[in-house]
Amino acid sequence: MIEKLxxxxxxxxxxxRIYAIWKESGFFNPDVCIEKGVTEKDAPxxxxxxxxxxxxxxxxxGSAYMLALQDIMTRFARMQAKRTLWIPGxxxxxxxxxxxxxxxxxxEHGKSRHDFGREAFLHHVGTFAQESHDTIVSQMMxxxxxxxxxxxxxxxxxxxxxxxxxxxxxxxxxxxxxRGYRVVxxxxxxxxxxxxxxxxxxxxxxxxxxFKYSPEFPIAISTTxxxxxxxxxxxxxxxxxxxYKEYVGKTYDLEFCGESLSITVVAxxxxxxxxxTGALGVTPAHSSIDWEIAQRHxxxxxxxxxxxxxxxxxxxxxxxxxxxxxxxxxxxxxKEHDLLLKEEAVTQNVSTAERTGGIIEPLPKxxxxxxxxxxxxxxxxxxxHVKKGDIVTLKKLMLSVVEEKNIDILPDRFVKVYTxxxxxxxxWCISRxxxxxxRIPVWYKGEEIYCGIEAPEGADWEQDxxxxxxxxxxxxxTFSTLGWPAPKGTLGETGPENDLANYHPTTILETGxxxxxxxxxxxxxxxxxxxxxxxxxxxxxxxxxxxNKGQKISKSLGNNIDPLDMIKDYGADAVRMALIIGxxxxxxxxxxLDKFKAYKHFANKIWNIARFVVTTAGPKPDVKPEITDQDYxxxxxxxxxxxxxxxxxxxxxxxxAGEKLYHYIWHRFADxxxxxxxxxxxxxxxxxxxxxxxxxxxxxxxxLTALHPFMPFITEELWxxxxxxxxxxxxxxxLLR
RNA sequence: GCGCGAUUAGCUCAGUUGGUUAGAGCAUCUCAUUUACACUGAGAGGGCCGGGGGUUCGAGUCCCUCAUCGCGCACCA
Numbered sequence: 001m002i003e004k005l006x007x008x009x010x011x012x013x014x015x016x017r018i019y020a021i022w023k024e025s026g027f028f029n030p031d032v033c034i035e036k037g038v039t040e041k042d043a044p045x046x047x048x049x050x051x052x053x054x055x056x057x058x059x060x061x062g063s064a065y066m067l068a069l070q071d072i073m074t075r076f077a078r079m080q081a082k083r084t085l086w087i088p089g090x091x092x093x094x095x096x097x098x099x100x101x102x103x104x105x106x107x108e109h110g111k112s113r114h115d116f117g118r119e120a121f122l123h124h125v126g127t128f129a130q131e132s133h134d135t136i137v138s139q140m141m142x143x144x145x146x147x148x149x150x151x152x153x154x155x156x157x158x159x160x161x162x163x164x165x166x167x168x169x170x171x172x173x174x175x176x177x178x179r180g181y182r183v184v185x186x187x188x189x190x191x192x193x194x195x196x197x198x199x200x201x202x203x204x205x206x207x208x209x210x211f212k213y214s215p216e217f218p219i220a221i222s223t224t225x226x227x228x229x230x231x232x233x234x235x236x237x238x239x240x241x242x243x244y245k246e247y248v249g250k251t252y253d254l255e256f257c258g259e260s261l262s263i264t265v266v267a268x269x270x271x272x273x274x275x276x277t278g279a280l281g282v283t284p285a286h287s288s289i290d291w292e293i294a295q296r297h298x299x300x301x302x303x304x305x306x307x308x309x310x311x312x313x314x315x316x317x318x319x320x321x322x323x324x325x326x327x328x329x330x331x332x333x334x335k336e337h338d339l340l341l342k343e344e345a346v347t348q349n350v351s352t353a354e355r356t357g358g359i360i361e362p363l364p365k366x367x368x369x370x371x372x373x374x375x376x377x378x379x380x381x382x383x384x385h386v387k388k389g390d391i392v393t394l395k396k397l398m399l400s401v402v403e404e405k406n407i408d409i410l411p412d413r414f415v416k417v418y419t420x421x422x423x424x425x426x427x428w429c430i431s432r433x434x435x436x437x438x439r440i441p442v443w444y445k446g447e448e449i450y451c452g453i454e455a456p457e458g459a460d461w462e463q464d465x466x467x468x469x470x471x472x473x474x475x476x477x478t479f480s481t482l483g484w485p486a487p488k489g490t491l492g493e494t495g496p497e498n499d500l501a502n503y504h505p506t507t508i509l510e511t512g513x514x515x516x517x518x519x520x521x522x523x524x525x526x527x528x529x530x531x532x533x534x535x536x537x538x539x540x541x542x543x544x545x546x547x548n549k550g551q552k553i554s555k556s557l558g559n560n561i562d563p564l565d566m567i568k569d570y571g572a573d574a575v576r577m578a579l580i581i582g583x584x585x586x587x588x589x590x591x592x593l594d595k596f597k598a599y600k601h602f603a604n605k606i607w608n609i610a611r612f613v614v615t616t617a618g619p620k621p622d623v624k625p626e627i628t629d630q631d632y633x634x635x636x637x638x639x640x641x642x643x644x645x646x647x648x649x650x651x652x653x654x655x656x657a658g659e660k661l662y663h664y665i666w667h668r669f670a671d672x673x674x675x676x677x678x679x680x681x682x683x684x685x686x687x688x689x690x691x692x693x694x695x696x697x698x699x700x701x702x703x704l705t706a707l708h709p710f711m712p713f714i715t716e717e718l719w720x721x722x723x724x725x726x727x728x729x730x731x732x733x734x735l736l737r
Numbered sequence: 738g739c740g741c742g743a744u745u746a747g748c749u750c751a752g753u754u755g756g757u758u759a760g761a762g763c764a765u766c767u768c769a770u771u772u773a774c775a776c777u778g779a780g781a782g783g784g785c786c787g788g789g790g791g792u793u794c795g796a797g798u799c800c801c802u803c804a805u806c807g808c809g810c811a812c813c814a
Binding site: 005008201206208210221222223224225236271272275276277278279280281282287289290346347348349350351411413414416417420421424513517548550581582583584586587588589590591592594595597598600601602603604605607608609610611612613614615616617651653655656659662663670671674675678 | 739740741742743748749750751753761762763764773774776777778779807808809810811812813814
């Protein structure tokens with residue numbers, strides 16, 4: 001064993017071997033810990049779900065950072081003798097995965113998903129997802145993640161499918177899910193609707209045209225999208241605008257670009273009289289604002305753009321033309337007929353689809369929605385600030401648990417961001433016209449509709465062909481992974497079937513601030529509604545990992561760093577430290593090779609400290625010798641350090657705790673304590689020598705223990721070299737010994 | 738338009754509730770060293786804590802204001 005110390009530390013050799021030992025031990029599973037007497041059955045629990053990585057490929061540095069943070073939390077809890085559960089899993093990521101596979105198939109076979117058909121296409125996606133999954137799992141192992149693999153979940157597996165269908169049915173029965181015809185965000189490229197928070201705004205240069213529909217029409221309007229104006233059914237003005245008062249209520253029949261339009265002038269307070277001409281051409285079918293105006297004034301809708309972003313009008317001028325082409329044609333028409341009054345350059349936010357980059361086309365469609373404003377009677381008893389029988393809405397539930405501080409968000413400035421977002425929340429469009437995902441559990445037969453977990457009895461029922469937004473299933477993650485909807489619910493009994501009783505609410509959710517809305521908010525919605533509990537007590541939001549220039553890491557920028565390459569060059573422990581240190585919650589961080597290098601040196605330092613203690617100081621005495629005052633002081637000093645870092649870790653300040661340990665081990669233990677030990681070991685009295693040898697071992701062991709959550713591999717390796725029989729991963733945290 | 742964050746040494750960042758002389762790592766420079774470890778040690782230089790104003794016995798820290806950068810939301814006729 002000791003011979004190993006004489007050669008430099010080789011992370012490549014040690015890490016895989018050690019991970020296999022951990023996994024083999026079963027201690028990632030809290031049931032095994034209880035069974036083998038490592039953890040008390042009634043110990044407090046610590047539970048955390050892994051934000052399931054998308055099965056769209058491989059993990060990046062940001063994921064590695066997330067894994068490192070969560071593993072630190074988990075290992076720290078396990079060493080504090082808590083019943084510790086970290087649940088791993090992956091996310092099917094509906095649109096993201098499907099569009100990736102579609103691209104691949106198009107490239108390799110020149111075929112679209114429709115050429116393959118639903119079943120064959122899904123088979124291809126399944127294969128791709130499985131490969132990505134396997135890669136991700138192996139990356140997690142390389143990082144040292146102490147997750148309970150026996151409880152691994154997938155957002156699209158059988159159990160999660162039951163959870164999804166159960167949820168859908170319950171919300172449907174409660175009237176919280178409804179089917180409605182309205183303007184939605186349509187992605188022509190992905191051929192599906194998307195929700196409001198899957199829309200990304202891009203600033204672009206555009207032209208604002210001011211014109212009249214026809215010479216006889218009295219009011220000029222402004223728009224950046226002249227091609228949609230063939231779908232206008234009204235012009236809206238502010239009720240107090242004296243310029244237009246005389247026209248309000250009148251209807252004009254006119255010809256515009258070869259289309260017959262019937263335009264009614266209406267007064268609506270949503271119109272800003274100072275913008276443009278103060279008159280707004282209302283296009284109910286292609287703008288959600290206009291749709292609402294049309295609802296208020298009972299105006300007809302006239303769709304003029306189809307799902308392929310082409311004009312669907314009769315007019316020979318525009319029929320079948322792409323919207324951009326049609327725009328130019330309409331502008332030419334306006335010029336030709338002397339109707340164009342003004343052209344101004346403006347910067348404008350263009351809506352694009354997050355996953356495909358397609359320009360969003362607002363279209364009226366029949367879709368499924370979750371009603372966030374509908375009042376219902378709250379059926380659960382366990383929320384502290386919402387009582388059974390209270391009238392609530394999903395929005396109110398989402399707001400109250402955060403406002404009442406049942407859930408803490410770190411850093412707390414995100415509380416404001418969260419509240420603001422919820423307050424502006426509109427109904428959540430959950431249906432997608434893609435194939436990869438949970439199919440909507442609704443069947444149709446003529447006018448009849450059936451919603452259920454299983455298909456209805458009898459012939460001629462046809463299932464809705466749409467699938468659900470990926471966040472619908474992710475929203476259930478904290479409890480769908482713990483046995484819901486069929487938990488036994490026996491508190492204190494071990495085994496996965498009792499997980500919901502034993503491990504929910506989860507202790508902490510650790511994720512990126514960029515998915516506060518799509519994910520964290522949805523989990524709060526689903527958990528408070530379905531389980532009657534908060535999904536987690538604390539939300540720790542981490543920032544983005546950027547390159548050393550502060551740029552976002554992405555494949556297109558070519559600055560992508562593969563965590564596996566870093567692990568190969570520097571070791572997983574060094575990668576973890578480099579990602580963790582200097583990175584507080586909510587702040588983006590910059591990473592450079594120098595940082596990885598620095599912590600590789602640190603690993604080497606620890607290795608050599610152990611070599612010095614074992615070889616130069618000699619073996620640890622079997623019996624504790626008399627300890628000198630000087631050495632007591634050293635031990636007490638280290639104790640104080642451990643107390644400090646424990647407190648910091650309790651406050652989630654891992655970046656501080658890690659740095660302090662680093663500093664202590666290198667610049668105190670190695671540079672000072674070991675240096676001053678040399679003359680003592682050489683020329684000291686027997687009492688001094690024995691005391692110092694014992695003390696060096698104590699300091700080393702405590703250092704390894706405290707450092708274990710941060711650098712699990714090298715500390716475990718040294719622990720075994722020191723001849724310890726147990727695994728360091730289940731050793732008690734220094735303060736508990 | 739509304740809101741949030743950042744601004745501290747050449748670089749990356751700490752700096753808890755206001756409290757001695759503002760810290761760390763990396764980088765730079767000097768010196769040491771057949772050393773547990775060159776993946777080393779000792780030391781040095783380097784800061785108007787973004788600008789201005791205020792509160793206070795005392796401000797990097799609290800308040801106001803401006804500037805630059807970044808982000809979120811809304812608008813997007």
